[in-house]
Amino acid sequence: MTAPQRPRVPRRALDGVLLLDKPIGLSSNDALIRAKRLYLAKKAGHTGTLDPLATGLLPLCFGEATKFSQDLLEADKTYEATMRLGIRTATGDAEGEAIETREVSCDEAAVVAAMARFLGEIVQVPPMYSALKRDGKPLYEYARAGQTVEREGRQVTILALEMLSCTLPDVTFRVTCSKGTYVRTLAEDIGEALGCGAHLVALRRTGVGALTLEHAVTLDALSDAAEGERDQWLQPVDALLSTFPAVQLDAEATRRFLHGQRLRLADLVLTGEAAQAERVRVYAAEEGKLLGVAKLGEGVLAPERLVVTAAS
Numbered sequence: 001m002t003a004p005q006r007p008r009v010p011r012r013a014l015d016g017v018l019l020l021d022k023p024i025g026l027s028s029n030d031a032l033i034r035a036k037r038l039y040l041a042k043k044a045g046h047t048g049t050l051d052p053l054a055t056g057l058l059p060l061c062f063g064e065a066t067k068f069s070q071d072l073l074e075a076d077k078t079y080e081a082t083m084r085l086g087i088r089t090a091t092g093d094a095e096g097e098a099i100e101t102r103e104v105s106c107d108e109a110a111v112v113a114a115m116a117r118f119l120g121e122i123v124q125v126p127p128m129y130s131a132l133k134r135d136g137k138p139l140y141e142y143a144r145a146g147q148t149v150e151r152e153g154r155q156v157t158i159l160a161l162e163m164l165s166c167t168l169p170d171v172t173f174r175v176t177c178s179k180g181t182y183v184r185t186l187a188e189d190i191g192e193a194l195g196c197g198a199h200l201v202a203l204r205r206t207g208v209g210a211l212t213l214e215h216a217v218t219l220d221a222l223s224d225a226a227e228g229e230r231d232q233w234l235q236p237v238d239a240l241l242s243t244f245p246a247v248q249l250d251a252e253a254t255r256r257f258l259h260g261q262r263l264r265l266a267d268l269v270l271t272g273e274a275a276q277a278e279r280v281r282v283y284a285a286e287e288g289k290l291l292g293v294a295k296l297g298e299g300v301l302a303p304e305r306l307v308v309t310a311a312s
Contacts, residue, residue, distance in 0.1 A: 011042040015063035015307075016234035021216040022050055022058040031219065035060050038222050039230060047072035047208065047240075048179075053093055056205035057213050064307045065237045068293070072240060075209030076159060078176045081200055083187035085111075085169040088197040092127050092184035102196045108166040114193040115161050115173065123153040124185050156181040170201070210242045237307060238290045241281040245274035247294070247301065248285035257282060257291055262300040279304070 018039075022031050028049040036044040045066045047059045056079075061069045086104040089096035106114075126132050134149050157178040164172040175183060184200040191198025206213050217233045247270060253263055274280050280301070282291045292306035 010040070012040045013063060014039055014041040014234075015065060015237055016231075017065050017237065017239045018060040018062065018234055019211060019213070019216040020058045020060050021213060021218045022055055023219060024055050025052050026219075027052050028058055031058060032060055034219055035222065036062075038219075045069055048077075050205060051093070051203070053095055053200075054203040054205060056203075057208055057211065057216055058205070059208055059211055059240070061240070062234070063237075065240060067305045067307070068237065068240045072208055072211075074179055076176055076178055076207075077181070077205060078160075078174065078207035079183050080164065080172065080174050080204045080206055081183050081187065082170055082172045082202040083191065083198045084201045085171065085191055085194065085198045086196045087169075087199055088188065088191070089199040091199075092182075092188050093200040093203075096199070100197055104169045104194075104196045106168075106194045106196065108163075108168070110194060111166060111168075111171055111190075112163055114190055115163060117193060118186060118190060119158050119161055121155055121157050124156055124182060124189070125153050126151050127182055127185055127188075154180060158186070172202075174206075176207070209240075211239065236290070238281055241290075241293060244279055244281045244293065245272065245277045247274050247280045247282050249282060249291070250285055254284040254286075254291060257294070257301075257303055258306060260303050260306070262302045265296065265299050265301060268301060 018035060020031060020035060022028065028046050032044060032046045039062065041062045043066060044060060044062050047061060047069045050056065050058055059069075059072055085106070086102055087098050088100040088102075090099050132138065132151075134151075158175060158181070159178070160174070160176040162174045164174055166172075175181075175186065177183070177186075183203055187198050187200045215233075215235070222230055222233070247268070249257055249263075249268070253268065256263060277296060279293055279295055282294050282301075282303075283289060284291055290307050293304045295302045295304050
């Protein structure tokens with residue numbers, strides 16, 4: 001006799017953004033699965049991964065917000081990190097075995113001077129333990145098989161780099177960097193510049209674009225909250241678009257926009273930053289609902305991505 005099947009829990013058509021403070025030891029995908037289950041959400045996605053070793057801000061998108069997750073993938077990121085000088089590891093962080101040990105003979109002033117050399121545009125060689133693919137296979141698979149393959153350097157930008165504390169051999173710093181930057185590679189390169197090598201022992205992401213940890217919540221807090229209380233931590237869909245200037249449309253322009261029609265700029269009233277922007281977030285003036293994002297150019301406002309629920 002077969003056991004009766006458990007009734008399937010209905011999923012919610014949920015739209016919004018959750019600013020999650022990811023714990024150490026959990027992959028971004030595992031964190032997403034847990035949050036999605038807690039919210040009973042039909043559709044969810046994250047906006048770029050954090051290594052299991054890393055903690056901090058992981059914006060999760062539900063429903064219509066997933067349409068705009070790419071914008072955060074392109075955004076600058078801010079981290080607080082601790083590197084340990086004198087030891088290089090196979091992975092560039094504390095998860096890998098030590099492969100070289102050298103004496104740390106520098107002082108705090110030398111560390112500050114070395115860090116200053118990495119401000120601005122730099123070239124990084126992606127680490128072997130990364131998800132970048134070569135011939136269709138992630139680099140970390142080659143690394144786990146004991147193979148090293150040639151990688152081309154990639155240009156990234158270090159927008160800000162500040163020492164927070166220095167208790168040698170450990171140095172804690174804050175960095176704001178462009179997309180594609182590997183902070184563990186930055187730590188390794190600073191260590192090489194000091195002649196002693198280094199690896200990352202802690203990493204916490206504190207900002208993604210305009211989003212910060214200020215309104216973030218932990219998985220433990222979500223788990224402890226009653227089902228009806230969890231929605232208080234959801235940000236609206238346009239939390240992902242706060243850096244885009246806003247445009248308001250009247251009822252007729254709203255109708256045409258939601259049908260994917262391009263609107264003549266001469267028929268619209270654009271003020272401030274919106275008049276000079278390349279991309280804008282678009283709202284229905286009467287109801288204040290987000291309609292989507294659009295591109296400006298060649299005298300028209302062209303719909304780029306629409307929010308389905310805005311027309312409901």
